[in-house]
Amino acid sequence: MSKPTFVYVTHIATTIEQLWEAITSEAFMQQYWGERPLQSDWQEGSTVEQVNSAGESQTIGEVLQSEPPHQLSYTFQFFDHTQPARVRFLLEPSEHQVKLTVIHDRLEAQSYLSNSDRWTLCLGELKRLLELESMLVYVA
Amino acid sequence: MFKALSDPSRRKLLDQLYSHNGQTLGELCEHLAMTRQAVSKHLAVLETANLVVTVWQGREKLHYLNPVPIQEIYDRWLSKYDRSQLDALSQLKRTLEGNSQETDHE
Numbered sequence: 001m002s003k004p005t006f007v008y009v010t011h012i013a014t015t016i017e018q019l020w021e022a023i024t025s026e027a028f029m030q031q032y033w034g035e036r037p038l039q040s041d042w043q044e045g046s047t048v049e050q051v052n053s054a055g056e057s058q059t060i061g062e063v064l065q066s067e068p069p070h071q072l073s074y075t076f077q078f079f080d081h082t083q084p085a086r087v088r089f090l091l092e093p094s095e096h097q098v099k100l101t102v103i104h105d106r107l108e109a110q111s112y113l114s115n116s117d118r119w120t121l122c123l124g125e126l127k128r129l130l131e132l133e134s135m136l137v138y139v140a
Numbered sequence: 141m142f143k144a145l146s147d148p149s150r151r152k153l154l155d156q157l158y159s160h161n162g163q164t165l166g167e168l169c170e171h172l173a174m175t176r177q178a179v180s181k182h183l184a185v186l187e188t189a190n191l192v193v194t195v196w197q198g199r200e201k202l203h204y205l206n207p208v209p210i211q212e213i214y215d216r217w218l219s220k221y222d223r224s225q226l227d228a229l230s231q232l233k234r235t236l237e238g239n240s241q242e243t244d245h246e
Contacts, residue, residue, distance in 0.1 A: 004162060006204060007195050008208050009193045120207050120211045124208065124211045
């Protein structure tokens with residue numbers, strides 16, 4: 001196993017089930033992958049696909065592990081000449097929050113740089129959305 | 141988090157991880173004029189603040205800079221409309237000051 005390229009941890013005030021739903025949602029995928037989000041049914045062994053500029057679905061990776069709502073990992077490869085990269089999401093409930101760990105590895109330096117910014121932004125946004133949702137529950 | 145960042149040695153540790161993410165305690169000590177014990181103590185404070193996270197790789201404990209809390213502070217007090225102006229200002233500062241390190245200001 002190669003050394004992780006980066007590791008992010010955030011604590012989100014939500015339930016583990018809601019967080020799982022959020023990280024596999026189209027909305028989150030869209031936010032992270034931008035105009036060309038990744039699609040999958042997120043079952044172990046399923047393909048991970050991306051719609052290319054011609055509007056066709058292309059297989060770019062595979063779901064390695066899917067243990068709802070605790071663990072999800074999948075590979076993706078944007079260009080044929082690059083090594084496939086892997087991302088792992090680990091969800092661990094603690095008292096009133098869920099600890100979300102995102103581990104990225106096997107990424108080349110260049111794609112790592114652009115990914116790194118996006119992930120941080122995305123995780124911050126995910127936290128805000130989920131916590132806002134639970135605030136609204138209190139209000140309602 | 142601000143308390144964790146208030147110490148110059150801890151900021152230096154974060155600088156180290158920023159340039160080379162995923163280092164062991166031993167690797168971090170090599171570049172710092174601090175005892176192993178002091179480095180390990182500072183890392184514990186940074187971990188508590190969630191600014192540093194660790195992952196085991198075989199028998200090695202690797203330390204990673206976790207920028208998520210910094211992003212949250214950024215999101216909280218910076219409106220997205222400020223960002224290009226602030227980028228311009230920090231770019232201006234960087235250009236004028238060159239690549240001088242934090243130590244130069246202290």
